[in-house]
Amino acid sequence: MRLLNPGPVTLTDTVRGALASEDLCHREPEFADLQQTVRSGLRAVYGLSDEWAPVLVSGSGTAAVEAMVSSLPGADARLLIVENGVYGERMARMAEVHGIAHERMTLAWGQAIDTAAVAEWLQAGAFSHLAVVHHETTTGRLNDLEALGRACTARGVAMLVDAVSSFGAEAIDFDALPIAAVAATANKCLHGAPGLAFVIARRTALAHGQPRTLYLDLAEYCAKQDARSTPFTPAIPAFYALAAALDEHAAEGGWFARRNRYRRLAAQVADGLAALGITAVLDADQSSCVLRAYRLPAALDYATLHDHLKQTGFVIYAGQGGLADSIFRISTMGALDEADIQRLIASVACLVHN
Numbered sequence: 001m002r003l004l005n006p007g008p009v010t011l012t013d014t015v016r017g018a019l020a021s022e023d024l025c026h027r028e029p030e031f032a033d034l035q036q037t038v039r040s041g042l043r044a045v046y047g048l049s050d051e052w053a054p055v056l057v058s059g060s061g062t063a064a065v066e067a068m069v070s071s072l073p074g075a076d077a078r079l080l081i082v083e084n085g086v087y088g089e090r091m092a093r094m095a096e097v098h099g100i101a102h103e104r105m106t107l108a109w110g111q112a113i114d115t116a117a118v119a120e121w122l123q124a125g126a127f128s129h130l131a132v133v134h135h136e137t138t139t140g141r142l143n144d145l146e147a148l149g150r151a152c153t154a155r156g157v158a159m160l161v162d163a164v165s166s167f168g169a170e171a172i173d174f175d176a177l178p179i180a181a182v183a184a185t186a187n188k189c190l191h192g193a194p195g196l197a198f199v200i201a202r203r204t205a206l207a208h209g210q211p212r213t214l215y216l217d218l219a220e221y222c223a224k225q226d227a228r229s230t231p232f233t234p235a236i237p238a239f240y241a242l243a244a245a246l247d248e249h250a251a252e253g254g255w256f257a258r259r260n261r262y263r264r265l266a267a268q269v270a271d272g273l274a275a276l277g278i279t280a281v282l283d284a285d286q287s288s289c290v291l292r293a294y295r296l297p298a299a300l301d302y303a304t305l306h307d308h309l310k311q312t313g314f315v316i317y318a319g320q321g322g323l324a325d326s327i328f329r330i331s332t333m334g335a336l337d338e339a340d341i342q343r344l345i346a347s348v349a350c351l352v353h354n
């Protein structure tokens, strides 16, 4: 089966094999070494200095985002949360649950963020942080971190970035942007297994945060991990898998090479579907390299398309919420190649022509 959903991804044989590595106790030096390997590997993805702390959290991507949103804002923090999809809305819900002062700038799903409007909000509202999703997986839109970063820098505002579906494949300029932290996961662009997520936080930001839960206290995770320890039982097989996946990521040429590979495969999908009369929701230059959303043809409902493709070995992804009946999504993350995409297009063609 080839997974074309936005994570978890189809694993390489090497990464799948790593999941079956030897049993470890998390209080033994072998685990401490493995944890250290993963933390260094994560820092290396964007060539980060010691100023940045990779903090591992066992759980899905949402665990890392919630650890970031709930533990980095201090007592006097005030967040502006920009929402143009499901994941921006989820960060707002986190702020609400944890009683963090915030305002929501709510846009239609898929709408481009107007940076000038964000700058005006920041100017008017005495915000400490801007929370934003880098790649809004709801629609495939890649939000413009650079432009938002300039608006934040000008006003001394720190950024909290959900980069769950972009880390490892899109540009993130950690040093030029006023980023406090970026949250991501093992099982999207890095091609690891589900169960392990992480936050890369500026150490100064960690020092000024405040925990609001016991389990997702980022500073506590960081302190323990710096001391070659861990607060709770970690998802050890997912650590092995991520270590192997990071090796492959680096060997293939890092985030830049991964972006090129995703772009190539995404263009192959888009061209193939266009020839069948199926069009993308957003222009290529508005989309991430990771995932594109397509309009369902009038004569085809999602379930029919999904079930037909599944029978031929592909899992695609539905639209969320109000988009469920009008779009479908195809991600090109994971162990996929040109031949897979050729088979995918042939399979869609079979359905469309019948």
Ligand SMILES: *Cc1c(COP(=O)(O)O)cnc(C)c1O
Pocket (backbone or CB within 6 Å): 006, 007, 060, 061, 062, 063, 065, 087, 133, 135, 136, 137, 162, 163, 164, 165, 185
């Ligand atoms: C996948 C994803 C998440 C987290 O989803 P989980 O199911 O918790 O892994 C968060 N934000 C974005 C942008 C995502 O694509």
